[in-house]
Amino acid sequence: MKHFHRILLAFTCFFLFLTNCVKADHMVGYDMTMISLGNDLYKFRVVAYRDVLGIPxxxxxNFNIYKNSDNSAAPTPSFVASQINxxxxTYDPKDCPPAGADLRLEKYTYESPSMNMSAFNSASGYYVTASTCxxxxxxxxxxxxxxxxITLTMDFPRxxxxxxxxxxxxxxxxxxxxxFFCVGKPYTLNWNIVDPNGDSLVYYVAQSNNIGSTKPLPVIDYAPGYNLxxxxxxxxxDLTMNIKTGIINFIPTKVGRYLVAFRVEEWKKASGSTPGYKIGEVRREFQLETVLCSDAPPVTIDELNQKRVIVDTVYYNTVYDKIFTSRDSPTDSLYMMIIPNITPGENVLDPVKFGGKWGEAGSVLGNNSNLILDDLAQVKGEFYWKPSCAVVRPKPYKFTIVVRDKTCPSPFYDSTFVTIYVKKKPNYKPYFVEPDTMKTPKTKNYFVLAGDKFQLQGDTLIKTYDKDSLGNVVSLFMEPDPGNGVVNSKFVFSSNPNVIHSTATFSWQTLCEDVRSTPYKVRFIAEDDDCLKHDSAYFDVNIYVRQRPNLKPVFDKVLNPIEYHIPEGxxxxxxxxxxxxxSFAVNQYDSLTVTADLSEFNVPGGVMPTFSPVxxxxxSVTPFTWSPNCANVRTDPYHLYLTVxxxxxxxxxxxxxxLVYADGPFNSAPEFRDPLHxxxxxxxxxxxxxxxxxxxxNLFAVDTNQRFDSVFLQADYTSDLFAFGKVTNLAFLAPSFGKDSSRTVLNWQSxxxxxxxxxxxxxxxxxxxECVNPERSAxxxxxxxKEKPNYTPKxxxxxxxxxxxxxxxDTLYIPLSAVDTNHIDILxxxxxxxxxxxxLPLPEITRASGSDSVRTxxxxxxxxxxxxxxAYTIKIGAWDNACRLIADSARYQFTVKVNRNPKLVPYFPFATGDTVIQLVAGEKYELDLTSASATPGDFIEIxxxxxVYGGITGNLATFxxxxxxGTAQAHxxxxxxxxxxxxxxxxAVFKTANPPCLTDTNTYTIHFKVIPNTDITEELPNVFTPNGDGTNDVFSIKDKFKVYCDPEFSFTIFxxxxKKVFESKDPExxxxxxxxxxGTYFYTLTSRVRTQTGSVNLVR
Structure with a gap:
């Protein structure tokens, strides 16, 4: 940015502006606003812009506040806005700052203290001013x-x-x-002007203000040839501002420094019949500069000075490395990028399929390369690619190198279109040296005895040669015939691939099971790694496996036992x-292996023999060893199955x-003995x-054998006392186990x-x-x-x-008692x-039990x-705990007859009969009725x-x-x-009765006489005390004067x-x-019967 130069003040400020005018400070613009803080509190915020090379x-x-109507001072005449930030x-590149410009501006924010402005009630609104030089x-x-x-100013409403x-x-x-702006470039600016209250805004280009205090404020003098x-x-x-959107448009045509101003009017929106009206205005003044910017596009070339279109050819596995250089004049920021063909299968930057690399020249193989490169005046990019065989094809690969400068708003571009053909070189197929497949048949036959190892050694039988100068590697492969079966998995093949000579080894350890009449087939293949089409040569091997002579081994019938006995233990x-x-000369490779099948010796709890094959x-001599225990003992022999x-x-x-026998000792069964003898x-x-x-x-059993066998006692659970369904309760006997003898107890609850x-x-x-046959006795x-003798209770x-x-x-109460002559019985x-x-309600009786006699x-x-x-029948039984049925017990049977009780007639709690009640027409009558029964559980009705309930004119009664x-209530x-x-x-007739008890009816009859209005029945009250204590708080005559159905009734209090203070047409x-x-108040009572006056004292 061109530097602003400070000049000395050529004059002193006028005395009128001594408090607001200061020396030049390179202030290049401002805007300000008023902010509502709530609760009638407000503050002013000023934003000032300064050239950084100016003085601080x-x-x-210092601001003054004036009324718009007459420039008089506002209720709060002034305030100070102090610097807070x-x-x-900094500028967004989207705003198109000129390239290389030194845009060093500073933004200062000032705020006033919060002020209560509820007294600002002038309909014309207010404005503020502060001046500086x-x-x-x-x-x-x-x-x-x-x-x-400069005068800083804005308007605001009441x-x-x-x-x-x-x-x-x-x-x-x-x-x-x-x-700062570039000459010749179109600009569209949006300063994002927002009204927090949603008011309508109207935008204008304005003329900047000079130093002033009150309206009308002086404006600047335009230089000759310039105006608003x-x-x-x-x-x-020229500079325009859309009146509705606030968008600013212009194209500068000369280098210069210009002062511009804008004003924004705030309008309250129309509502109903009330049209919209202006309520305030804010301004922005600013100094802008126009400068010359770059107007030529950048130029891109490679190291061969090629540009625009580059077509190259490269062989696979060869490095293609291209450096692109772009320059711009005059100096501008440049951006270089690569744009590959992103169609599937075409992107040379795909790291998996192609592996092409792009980045800053000299660092493309590093890890910090950028896809978009930038620099000032000159930028260099490098494309590196070593194509593989997989990408060879007739169709070329393409990408574009694009360079743009920072010319704003429309940058200049330069594009270089690159086309690369990837090809393969000529190739010769390899051939086998040993065996020489060029001169001999391609099939070799070999013979081997079963059990021998067959092998082909490298350098003598498997060897290849490739005369290509390309350096293609020749690989050797083995391809066994599937007809070989599982033998294929036993072949051992190892290859040593190389560029010119390649070798391999093959071996196979044959087994007896491999003997067959047809050969085992294997193909050996030599193949180079030439691109696209791998050239190859092969030869086949047939391997015949032959059987060697042999005779069966035999068991020694003289020294081996036919059967063998081993005592238990x-x-x-x-x-x-x-x-x-x-002889050894015939079976020179034989060795003998003896195995035994011991599965028959595996019995629960028994001991297994040992037999270790040799x-x-x-x-061969193999030992058999066994220590049988009781579980092994049996009469039948064990079979030792042998195989050699x-x-x-x-x-x-x-x-x-x-045959191997496990022999056991002599045994006899245990004996039951009398526990007492x-x-x-x-x-x-x-x-x-x-x-x-x-x-x-008590049960007791002993064993008489000298071996002192253990004795086990248990019940035969099929016998009667242990069988379900035979007896009520099952017997219990704990099984018992003892050395030489055993004891237990049988218990049964009959x-x-x-x-x-x-x-x-x-x-x-x-x-x-015992091991052989455990003996038992029963x-x-x-x-x-039997049934126990017994006597019936009484x-x-x-x-x-x-x-x-x-x-x-009534309540029936009967004492009950019975006796039993068998004193040990429970009654x-x-x-x-x-x-x-x-x-129905049942009688209450508490079951009683005891010996000899019981009572309840x-x-x-x-x-x-x-x-x-x-009548109701009830039976009481008395029985003991002897074995007899309840039907055989002593019985006491009686009957009960329940009759109607005349004494259970319900009653009203007042004198019944006929009653005459006189009512004034319009009067209310209410009666609460209660009827009670002599027995609390009965349901009484009224x-x-x-x-009075129907068939008459006027209001009907309700019930x-x-x-x-036990009780009935009615209203x-x-x-x-x-x-x-x-x-x-x-x-009106009221009746009460007890239906469940079939009682008589109790009747109460009322005769009502309805008469016209009557006069005063008592003297009217003359004092009341409305103090809220619930006593005499209101003045009323409703209990002293029965007046109903009288349209002429009125009561007025003066x-x-x-002066009338109260009036009512309601007698109540x-x-x-x-x-x-x-004090004392006076009333007038008017009715169809009389007119009366009086007084009443209100005491507080």
Whole structure:
């Protein structure tokens, strides 16, 4: 940016502006706004722009506030805006700052303190001003610019509490201005002017203000040839601002420095019939410079001075490296980029398929290259590519190198179009040196004995040669015939690829199983890595595997045992011998392996023998060792299956079997003994018990063997006492295990249901743990369950009554007791039968149990639901715990007859009969009725009838009833009407009864006499105290004067000066004295009967 030059002030400021005018500070522009803070508080913000080469800008501005209507001082006449922030301005490249320009401007922000402006109520609004001096020297469109000052100003509306513009905030310039522009370039600027309140904005180009204080403010003097309307900045078109959008357009045509100004009017939008109106105005003034910028595009060439179009050819696996250089004059920023063909399969920068690289010249192979390169005046880019064989094709590859400068708003471009053909060189196919496939047949036959190793060595049998000068690598491959089967996986092949000579080795360890009449086939292939088409040569090998002679091995029938016995608990061994049936000269490679099948020796809990195979030539001796235990002992022999095999081709096998016995000792069964006489052997017990008793028996068994075998006692669970369904409760016997002898106990809880003349059979088993055949014996118990002798219980004489004649509402109470002559029995007393339906109240009886005698009682509350012509039957039983049925117990049976009770008639709690009540027409009458029963559980009802419920003119009476157990409640209400006055009475009849108890009815009858209005019935009150204590708080006559159906009724209250303070047409009015002071008030009562006056005292 061209430097601004400071000049000395040529004059002193006028005295009028001493407080606001300062020396020149290179201030190049400003804008300002007013901000609402809420609660009628506001602050002003000023943004000033300064050339950084000027003297420092001032730290504050002193503003005055004036009314628009008469330039008089505002309620708050002045304020100081102090500097709060400073930033250096930076520009977005999209704003097109000139290339290389020194755009060093500073932005200073000033703010006033918050001010309460609720007193600003002038309809014409207000404005603020502050002045400073001076402008920069050499401003093209201003006359004597260095002597021209600046006035900072803006307008705002009234802000008082009733103003529609209260809480208004002024428009704000959100974007800083650009200071430099290129001659000949079109510009469109948007300063992002926003109104926080959404008011309408109108935009104008304005003339800058000179130093001033009050309106009208002085403006600058334009230099000759310049004015606001047709030549402001030498633009073609000249500077314009869209009145609706605020968008600025111009094209500068000369180099110069210009002062421009803009104003933004704030308008309140139209609402209904109220048109829109202006409420404020803000300004922006700014100094801009126009400079010469680059107007020629950059030029790009490669190292061969080629440009625009470059066509090259490269062989695959050869490096293609191209450097592109672009220069620009005059000096400008340049951007260079590569644009590949992004069609699938064409992008040379694809790192997977092509591997082309682009970046700064000299660093393209590094990791920090950029796809877009930039520099000043000159930029260099490098393209590096080593194409592989896979990308060879007739069609070329293309990309474009694009360079642009920073000419704004429309940069210049230069493009270089590059075309690359990728080709392959000529090639010769390789051939085998050994075997010489050029002179000999391509198939070789080989023979090998089964078990031998076949191999082909490199340099003697597999060797290739390639006479290409391209340096193509020749690879050797093995391709076995699928007909070889699993043998293919046993081939060992190793190759050593090279450029000129390549070699390989092949080997195969044959097995006996590989013998067959047809050959195994393998193909060996030599192939170079030439691009596109791999040239190759091959030869085939047939390998025949032949069988070698062999004879079977044999078992030694003389030395090997046919069968072998091993006692239980001992360890014994014997040897298994085998021999080869041919001499070493015939079976020179044979060795013998003996194996045994021991699966038959694997028994639960037993011990396995050991047999370790031994491999040896000609003959073999293998030991068999076994220590059988009890689990192994059995009468049948174990079969030791033996197999011997040699390793000849083919392998020959011989099998043999040896019988091995595990022998056990002599054994006898355990014996049951009498627990009280251990020497006595017992086998059977006959005994009996009474039903319900516990049977318990001690069991004892011993073993007589000298080996002192263990004895195990357990029940035979198929016998009667352990079988489900045979007895009520199953017997219990804990299994017992002991050395030489064993003891346990049999327990059984019998039941009365188990009584039977046939004995129950119980078996207990005893066995030992001998190895061969564990012996066992049985002990049998024949148990008979008998009925115990017994006597039937008896009721005492107090229960002799068998019929009870009762009234509803009574309670039946019967004491009960019974005795049993068997003192050891448990006696029970309880109800066993009743004919009372389950939905009716049942008698209460507590079951009683005890020995000898028991007592309890029966209690029955007889409510009306039990009234019946039929008597109820109840049976009480007394039984003991002897084995007998309840049906065989003592019985006490009685009947109960429940009759209607005349005493249960419900009643009203007042005198019943006929009553006459006199009502004034329009009067309300209400009656609460309650009826109670003598028994609390009954449901009482109240019924009503009469002409007050229908068939008459006027209002009808209402009746509501609530019924609950034992009590009924009802509410009667009748509000008479004026058309019900007559000589005859009206009748309402109320009846109450107890339907469940079939009682008589209690009746209450009311006769109503409806008469016309009456006069005063009592003296009217003359004082009341409305103090909120709930006593005498209102003045009313409703309890003193019965007046209904009187359209002429009125009650008016006056104060002592005759002013009416209250009036009502309702005889039931209430006056609480609201708004009236203490004192005497006068009233007038007017009705069809009389007119009366009086006074009432209000006491507070």
């Amino acid at each position: 800008i001032q730290n504050s501005f 400073y930033v250096a301005i 001076c402008r920069n020297v050499g401003v093209t469109n201003v006359l004597n610019s260095s002597s021209t000052g 802000l008082n509490s009733t103003a529609p513009t209260r809480f208004n905030s002024s428009p704000e310039f959100r974007k800083a201005p650009l200071a 309307f047709y030549n402001n900045i030498d633009g073609v078109p 001992q360890t014994k061994s014997f040897n298994v011998r085998v021999n080869d049936s041919a 491999v040896s030539a000609d003959s 095999q040699d390793n000849g081709c083919p392998r020959l096998t011989k099998r043999d079997t040896i 251990p020497a006595s052997i017992i086998t059977t017990l006959d005994t009996s018990i009474y039903g319900g008793e516990v049977f318990s028996y 039941d009365c249901k188990d009584i039977s003349a046939t004995p129950y059979v119980v078996k207990i088993l005893a066995r030992d743990n 002990f049998t118990i024949n148990l008979t369950v 009721f005492n004489s107090a229960t002799a009554t068998t019929f009870f004649n009762m009234l509803a509402g 029970t007393l309880d109800t066993v039968y009743t004919s009372i339906p389950h939905q 009682f029966l209690r029955w509350v007889l409510d009306c639901s039990l009234i019946s012509d039929q 019924a009503t009838s009469g002409d 509501e009833q609530t019924v609950s157990a 009667f209400r009748w509000e008479t009407s004026c058309d019900q006055i007559r000589d005859n009475v009206y009748t 104060n002592r000066w005759g 009015f209430e006056w609480d004295g609201d708004g009236a002071g203490a």
